[in-house]
Amino acid sequence: MTVLVFLDPAFPDGRVADSGTPAILATDQGVTRGDGIFESLLAVNGTPRKVQAHLDRMARSARSLDLDIPDAGTWLRAISTAAATFASASPQGPDEHGNTNIVIKLIATRGPEGANATTAWVQASAVPPLLAEQREKGLDVLLLDRGYDSTISHRAPWLLLGAKTLSYAVNMAALRHAHSHGADDVIFTSGDGHVLEGPTSSVLLAQLADRGGAPVKRLITPNLDSGILPGTTQGALFAAAKEAGWELGYGPVEPQDLFRADAVWLISSIRLLAPVNTIDGQAVGTADVRSRLTAELSALLAQTH
Template identity: 60%
Template sequence: MTALVFLDPSHPAGRVADAASPQLSVLDQGVTRGDGVFESALYTGGVVRKLEAHLARMAVSAASCDLSMPSAEAWRAAIATAVAAYDAARPSSGPGAAAGTAGDTHEAVVKLVATRGLESAGHGTSWVAVSPASELGRRQRTAGVAVVLLDRGYDSTVAERAPWLLMGAKTLSYAVNMAALRHARRNGADDVIFVSSDGRVLEGPTSTVLLAVRDGDTKRLITPMLETGILPGTTQGAIFAAAEAAGWELGYGPLVPQHLMEADAVWLVSSVRLLAPVNSLDGIDIARDARLHEELTAMVDAIR
């Protein structure tokens, strides 16, 4: 089941559409060229988590692509319409937990998409789709993932040298990311961490890399540097804010694969799967600190 709402100036709260029927022109440049941007947020307990962070990052991505997009206010209105339609179409997730209420444990993905639209139209196409979250993602929060390291084919300074590559923007051009995941699965792994051609740790195809190091009573979280051209992680940012408030130290690379091997714990972090511990890298088991994972999971569960 998917609830679909298009952003339409003639419908201030968004235009509800049938997701099971054709809605998008095959000539839309989001389809023909992958020319557009998107965000995916987690909806659970009646809340679209980190909504403002997602809207802010989407605006930055759109600006990087010179893409005109609806206002944040229009997105909020369409999102409210979409989640209300989604909740109305599904049963509650348990006794005393009505759909869309604080006690509702059901998880859904709220996907925001903005394309350049038809070449002749002079305006883009934007919509919100709400659909159930993957059961696999929930399992990986506890079971963890086996990861392979893959060369991204760029060095770590390309973002500054070649801004037209749109490194750090969340665009619809995800064919390479999906190919990397298929390659990993063909080789017995679950996920990927990209490494630059000069040996720097970057990010996953759909996630941010996060590692933790213990030094006595000191706990430190580290993530790759944004200057390497990675996407700024909204969940990573929220975890860093919570960890800093809890007395953890924070760090931003530069990281190389050996840092991952030597860490006390490594995670792939994303908005919908949340915190997935890494069990192995290139077939080699790495440390997985259960206590650190429990602490960070509590921080993630508190994010709104």
């Protein structure tokens, strides 16, 4: 089941629409050109997680596209309507932590050609069961060249590499390529050999060391200015990990750093923290260390809001 709530000035809390009937004009530029933006977030027990971070990132994406979108308060009211409508119509069973989760997606397009009016709506749906399985079993990943060097976003901002746009055809093609080769997901690399991100996730790696007899745990993610999307969940985990005594690092990360790491993860708002078992068929770290660190970091992530 999917719930749609359109941001309509005539309905202060959003207009609930039947998801089984057409609701978007065929001339909408989000459909014909992928000209729009979106955010996906998790609502846990009816409460959206990291909602302000998602709204802030959506506003940055909108500025990158010169797209006029509704204000934060309007989105928040529509999110509440969508979550409540979905929960009442399709009660969900608890996950492995006893929580009831809903996927909330915020979407805004440039609207129909020539209309000069943004189309915006909130979508609520169930969390795909596959994501919990990937968190539990881990991922086999391929490295794929994204075709740009790591400095291209500064030289060519019109590529919108730091914005979360609707133009996800390349990302989905990368995932299909991985699946056709027996892998679960992808980590993109730049033309100059830097690790970037996954098609729908951020990349994290852990390094364990001993410093003067004291154990040191370091959590690293690629440079945020290398043309990747700043991850809201990665940012929340970094803040929690710092409080718990982890050292933090921001790239540059190269493929050999992944293979030398004690653990690697793909992290996103809906799938959360999914450990990487292999990259290009080569094992990453050891199963026991990977399992222990995943449990520790997942517990920290569960405490974020």
